[in-house]
Amino acid sequence: MEAASSARPTTQQELGTVVVGGGLAAAHCVRALRDGGYTKAVTIIATEDEVPYERPPLSKEFLQGSKPAQELAPFPADWYAENKVVLRLGITAESVDASAKRVELSDSSSIDYEHLVLATGCRSRLGGRDANMPGWDLPGVLTLRSLEDARGLKDHLVSDKALVIIGAGWIGMEVGASARAAGLEVTVLTPDEVPLSTAMGADFGSHVAQLHIANGVQCRFGTKVSGIGQGIDGKLLVQTGTGDIPADLVLLAIGAVPNNELAVAAGLEVVTGVVVDAHLRSSDPSILAMGDIAEAYNTTLGRTMRVEHWDNAIRQGKLAAATILGRDESYDWLPYFFTDQFDLGMEYVGDRQTDDVAVVRGKMASGEFIIFWVREGTISAAMNVNIWDVNDHLRSMIGKAIPVATLQDMGNDLLSL
Helix, strand or coil: CCCCCCCCCECCCCCEEEEECCCHHHHHHHHHHHHCCCCCEEEEEECCCCCCCCCHHHHCHHHHCCCCHHHCCCCCHHHHHHCCEEEEECCCEEEEECCCCEEEECCCCEEECCEEEECCCEEECCECCCCECCCCCCCCEECCCCHHHHHHHHHHCCCCCEEEEECCCHHHHHHHHHHHHCCCEEEEEECCCCCCHHHHCHHHHHHHHHHHHHCCCEEEECCCEEEEEECCCCCEEEEECCEEEEECEEEECCCEEECCHHHHHCCCCECCCEEECCCCECCCCCEEECHHHEEEEECCCCEEECCCCHHHHHHHHHHHHHHHCCCCCCCCCCCEEEEEECCEEEEEEECCCCCCEEEEECCHHHCCEEEEEEECCEEEEEEEECCCCCHHHHHHHCCCCCCHHHHHCCCCCHHHC
16 A cells, blocks of 8 residues: 655646735736736735735725725736636745745645745834834734735724824825824824935925824824833823823834745845845746845846835836746836825835935925935936826936036926936
8 A cells, every 4th residue: 555645735737937925016927927928827825815906005095985995906806817827815825845846835735836936025014123012912003014904994094083103104104194084183103303204305204294294193203112001991002202192093104024934944045135136036046036025136226126116016027027938128127106195196216315415396385396316416316296297207317417406497497307
């Protein structure tokens, strides 16, 4: 009698591409594969039970009720079935055997691959680098990363409730605007002097702070949070150096942590993310990484970078597909992102560094202006605020050496610069 095998059952016979992660990069990767004529097996392994969806609306339109969940998916569930893309939702990839080209799954099965694409994204940071925020697991303390998170937060957005947001980055400020529009009392806490200071610097950060304050958000800058407790009345108490702040809800918006664990266990090179070349190939040529976890070499900027934005996820999804299809394409675009808060809408393009000098075109007080960032005499980044249909031109200006006075002079036609 033959001995029973202890190996996990494999879920397919034909080798093809396996994508681990169910976000925007995954959706656009498999779409580009099929559009490019790829005929081998394609499978998405996703921990969430949702068809791949867009995350930017979670803190804005979804919370505000103007964009329902069914409109978040770039491609409907039917598209995957019609194009023979297997969606394995609610399944976690537990490990990768790179030598055997096999992924072990949480349902005790495994799947073999010719190409593996890691798109595991990020998770919300719950505290400092090495320790969780005390009280992070109390009822009413929330994070926002997934659609499930957004549903839970939306259910709690009840007028007259007090929401304390710990963190003044993009998620914190966008949720603050959405919650304030819903009638909540909103307080934003950050150890920084202005919101968005790391991403955008003091000039734009101060403008955003003034916008939120004018709309009734209480902003407490220079405030460090030591933990979250619970009062005898059931309210949450956010503990700071200047006293406790009562809250019905607390949102932790203190950053994100790349889900690198699978890549590390597979023996791939990992720094802040999975190190990949300009074609998104990792230290194992049969494994690619894309999206939030990809620390990719940008040929235009001449360095590696990890970007956690919508545009990058879409483009890298398509680039990963191009690499699998054997096309000679590379990571050569500039970072782009956008935000909407109250009556402010903006688009940014470029590669701003901390020491770059901000040059404002127009009057910030008017609410319509452009900021250029200049490094050693050349434009490194640009942002249009409530001025539309100019971002493509701003992109074309990156790398140009244009005098500051010329940029600021409103008498000069922007499109001629």
